[in-house]
Amino acid sequence: MRAAPFFESAKAWWLGLGVTLVAPFAAFNDYLLHMMVLWGIYSILALSLNIIVGFLGELTFGHAAFFGIGAYASALLVMGLGLPIWLGPLAAGLIAGAFGLVIGYVALRIVGPQFAILTLGFGAIIQTITNYWVDVTRGPMGISQIPPFSIDALGLDFSQASHMYFLVLACLTLAVYLSRTLQNSRTGRAYVAIRENPELAQSIGINTFKNKWLAFTVATAMAGVGGSLYGHYLRVITPDLMSLSYMSALIIMVIVGGKGTTLGPVIGAMVYIALLESLRAFGNLRLVIFAAMLIVCVIFLPGGLISVWLRWHNRVREV
DSSP states (O other), X not given: OOOOOGGGSHHHHHHHHHHHHHHHHHOOSHHHHHHHHHHXXXXXXXXXXXXXXXXXXXXXXXXXXXXXXXHHHHHHHHHHSOOOGGGHHHHHHHHHHHHHHHHHHHHTTSOTHHHHHHHHHHHHHHHHHHHHOHHHHOGGGOEEOOOOOEEGGGTEETTSHHHHHHHHHHHHHHHHHHHHHHHHSHHHHHHHHHHHOHHHHHHTTOOHHXXXXXXXXXXXXXXXXXXXXXXXXXXXXXXXXXXXXXXXHHHHHHHHHOTTSSHHHHHHHHHHHHHHHHTGGGTTHHHHHHHHHHHHHHHHOTTOTHHHHHHHHHHHHHO
């Protein structure tokens, strides 16, 4: 029986967790820590999108809208209604998941390109409402001075990257665990069957719509939690969070890293953040570079960067 690749073993995951815990102490300045916090948040978002794109095999263009819903819901509930700040991510996940529950019920009855177009329309509607509902969302000006997470008794201010990193890492660890557990569960195997052959899956008793609806709801709830972390860390949010630019970034992370895997989207988020900052001097030319990278991966590396490791591992096993 062939051994599982190293990154799928428990030892590999514990090693990865240990490295990420030590990484902040190896960072020499706050800027690198800030990038690591953003990597953690984007990894959560990429993992949530991977449930739809990688597990179900459906392409969506509206996922960034749930990221924005989570950010706005958490900020408005904490600032406007006095909700305890630590309940913000939970509320954001529930509200974004509720939107996903309703939108998924309508959209998932359609498959293929029509599904992608429909989700694009839903995303555009939500962004437009956010942009023009000035009395609640403050319109294009967005919401600023969002309170950061804090523990006054311990003197911890999570607006600082050195503190926020460990909170984000805890959430990312939970997201990775849930994603990996889902992938290896009976439900995850049902998703693979639905992705590969929906008609055959339906014929053997798998309720394709119910399973896809559940996955869509979970993915949107996870995106909402990521939005809450983003808003309370950067302390300012605008309707641009729901734009196609953020959606494109999430798709790049999933495709380049490796869709349908647990580690792939995390690697994709790391590559995206690293290139985004290192190519900042190129301005809008970065978009061309990202587009070229996406095209190259789709044509020559459809399994993403994670597939390079898999090929190398298989060759080593065969020697």
